[in-house]
Amino acid sequence: MPKTRTRTRQVSRLPREQRLSDIMKAGREIFSEKGFEAASMAEIADRAGIVEGTIYRIFKGKRELLEKVVAQWYEEVLADYDVQLAGVRGTWNRLRFMIWYHLQGIHDQPDLFALVAQQLRGRPDYEETEVYALARQYASHATDIIKEGIAAGEFRPDPPMQLVRDMIFGGTEHYAWRFLSGKGDLSVEETADQMANLVYGGLAQGGDAPAPGGLESVVQRLEAVAQKLEQ
Amino acid sequence: MPKTRTRTRQVSRLPREQRLSDIMKAGREIFSEKGFEAASMAEIADRAGIVEGTIYRIFKGKRELLEKVVAQWYEEVLADYDVQLAGVRGTWNRLRFMIWYHLQGIHDQPDLFALVAQQLRGRPDYEETEVYALARQYASHATDIIKEGIAAGEFRPDPPMQLVRDMIFGGTEHYAWRFLSGKGDLSVEETADQMANLVYGGLAQGGDAPAPGGLESVVQRLEAVAQKLEQ
DNA sequence: CGACCTGCTGAATATAATTTATTAAAGAGC
DNA sequence: GCTCTTTAATAAATTATATTCAGCAGGTCG
Numbered sequence: 001m002p003k004t005r006t007r008t009r010q011v012s013r014l015p016r017e018q019r020l021s022d023i024m025k026a027g028r029e030i031f032s033e034k035g036f037e038a039a040s041m042a043e044i045a046d047r048a049g050i051v052e053g054t055i056y057r058i059f060k061g062k063r064e065l066l067e068k069v070v071a072q073w074y075e076e077v078l079a080d081y082d083v084q085l086a087g088v089r090g091t092w093n094r095l096r097f098m099i100w101y102h103l104q105g106i107h108d109q110p111d112l113f114a115l116v117a118q119q120l121r122g123r124p125d126y127e128e129t130e131v132y133a134l135a136r137q138y139a140s141h142a143t144d145i146i147k148e149g150i151a152a153g154e155f156r157p158d159p160p161m162q163l164v165r166d167m168i169f170g171g172t173e174h175y176a177w178r179f180l181s182g183k184g185d186l187s188v189e190e191t192a193d194q195m196a197n198l199v200y201g202g203l204a205q206g207g208d209a210p211a212p213g214g215l216e217s218v219v220q221r222l223e224a225v226a227q228k229l230e231q
Numbered sequence: 232m233p234k235t236r237t238r239t240r241q242v243s244r245l246p247r248e249q250r251l252s253d254i255m256k257a258g259r260e261i262f263s264e265k266g267f268e269a270a271s272m273a274e275i276a277d278r279a280g281i282v283e284g285t286i287y288r289i290f291k292g293k294r295e296l297l298e299k300v301v302a303q304w305y306e307e308v309l310a311d312y313d314v315q316l317a318g319v320r321g322t323w324n325r326l327r328f329m330i331w332y333h334l335q336g337i338h339d340q341p342d343l344f345a346l347v348a349q350q351l352r353g354r355p356d357y358e359e360t361e362v363y364a365l366a367r368q369y370a371s372h373a374t375d376i377i378k379e380g381i382a383a384g385e386f387r388p389d390p391p392m393q394l395v396r397d398m399i400f401g402g403t404e405h406y407a408w409r410f411l412s413g414k415g416d417l418s419v420e421e422t423a424d425q426m427a428n429l430v431y432g433g434l435a436q437g438g439d440a441p442a443p444g445g446l447e448s449v450v451q452r453l454e455a456v457a458q459k460l461e462q
Numbered sequence: 463c464g465a466c467c468t469g470c471t472g473a474a475t476a477t478a479a480t481t482t483a484t485t486a487a488a489g490a491g492c
Numbered sequence: 493g494c495t496c497t498t499t500a501a502t503a504a505a506t507t508a509t510a511t512t513c514a515g516c517a518g519g520t521c522g
Contacts, residue, residue: 011469011470011471011516011517011518012469012470012518013468013469013470013517013518013519014469016469019469019470040508040509040510041509041510041511042509042510050470050471051470051471051472052471052472052510052511053470053471053472053473053511053512053513054469054470054471056510056511056512057468057469057470061510061511062509062510062511114353117353118349118353121408122345122348122349122408122411122412123412124412124413126412127409127412127414159429160425160429162406163402163406163422163425163426163429164429166401166402166405166406167398167399167401167402167405167406167426167429168398168402169401169405170397170398170400170401170402170403170404170405170406171394171397171398171399171401171402172401173401173405174397174398174400174401174404175393175394175397175398175401177352177353178358180353181353181354181355181357181358182355183358191394194391194394195394195398198390198391198394198395198398198433198434199433201432201433202429202430202432202433203429242485242486242487242500242501242502243487243500243501244486244487244488244499244500244501245500247500250500250501271477271478271479272478272479272480273478273479281501281502282501282502282503283478283479283480283502283503284480284481284482284501284502284503284504285500285501285502287479287480287481288499288500288501292479292480293478293479293480
């Protein structure tokens with residue numbers, strides 16, 4: 001009688017798609033709540049209402065699950081961005097919107113952003129992953145707008161675009177880091193304004209030409225001359 | 232005779248300082264070579280000529296060892312920076328040097344940089360660590376120079392300094408990422424020039440007040456005036 | 463209705479970090 | 493020079509998870 005063994009286990013066999021999305025949902029939740037390392041496969045399985053081994057029928061391992069979770073989220077974000085940007089006109093406004101959108105994303109989903117930065121990017125095989133491809137697409141939002149600005153004649157024609165792009169994304173990320181690790185707040189609107197202005201300013205004039213004292217000394221010279229003239 | 236048991240184990244008892252530095256040296260090497268996760272305590276112990284358990288007599292665990300290794304390296308870098316910077320004059324030159332120095336550091340010690348970015352920063356207790364304090368000191372190199380530029384009247388008086396600082400460090404980090412993960416090259420000189428110019432340009436004029444064509448138009452006006460004067 | 467396929471389970475395995483009981487080097491006291 | 497004490501260092505045990513795998517049992521098709 002006390003033999004527990006006889007308890008006929010109740011097993012539900014779902015179509016692969018259903019199981020997959022159940023696991024992804026559980027994974028996204030647990031990874032968001034606890035981060036990658038602290039999330040255990042046991043807990044994810046539990047949340048998905050299955051047993052650990054089942055996850056491995058569908059995903060190669062913990063890391064692949066993370067990648068799929070993040071890729072799915074990236075796709076949602078990319079689709080939404082295109083819709084939103086369509087309604088914004090003018091180089092400065094579009095630049096500002098692009099930065100604002102990124103900051104807002106960090107603000108709303110800090111945990112997922114942290115996972116990308118800490119767990120995916122920087123792996124030796126990162127460039128072969130789906131997330132990398134999506135991240136490139138996402139990053140092209142910046143270079144697209146810079147190109148528009150050049151085409152419109154508002155920006156100088158030969159800026160180091162990759163570098164500007166990386167200063168935007170790297171800058172937001174660093175700036176938001178305290179917030180990303182759960183401390184302090186993040187002022188999305190103000191930061192978007194400031195950064196948009198810095199970037200716009202840096203691109204609008206000859207930011208690449210000043211040379212050691214180049215533009216600087218030119219301005220000083222000219223200012224001195226102007227003063228003399230206006231006496 | 233073949234009894235291996237009788238082999239009296241040869242144990243050397245070193246002063247704590249010596250053991251500590253042996254372990255730090257081995258840790259720095261192995262962490263640099265393989266990264267944090269792939270580095271095993273067994274291999275570190277081996278390289279240091281001791282057995283795993285001994286590491287725990289001196290360090291709380293793998294993570295604390297990493298922190299001490301990185302902190303030591305940071306201190307070396309901070310000391311060297313001060314010496315080097317002392318010989319550089321002028322805001323643009325100092326700004327360029329500061330960026331160059333950071334890029335050169337990434338270039339020379341990519342593995343240690345990657346460890347900071349991936350393993351230390353972003354931990355929940357990061358702000359309580361020694362490395363955090365050192366990183367703040369390091370980061371102040373940027374704000375120091377911005378303040379000098381303001382004092383010299385070259386920069387506008389109220390820039391968002393934290394944000395600029397984070398765009399410099401976050402930007403270099405993103406930009407160097409491919410190199411940091413062992414792929415591609417990193418042009419230190421060119422990148423330092425470009426970034427210094429972008430930042431100098433963004434701060435020199437009213438980068439916070441969009442003024443599309445701010446400094447540029449000022450220069451044009453002044454140049455026109457000068458020409459008139461020199462006629 | 464029965465045989466088969468394969469999703470699912472549950473327990474076993476593997477790998478590393480960490481802990482701990484034991485051993486022995488080095489210095490103090492006689 | 494000898495023993496005694498202290499504690500550094502060792503080697504084995506423990507722990508914690510991710511991952512694997514042999515077998516069980518829904519669901520389906522003949």
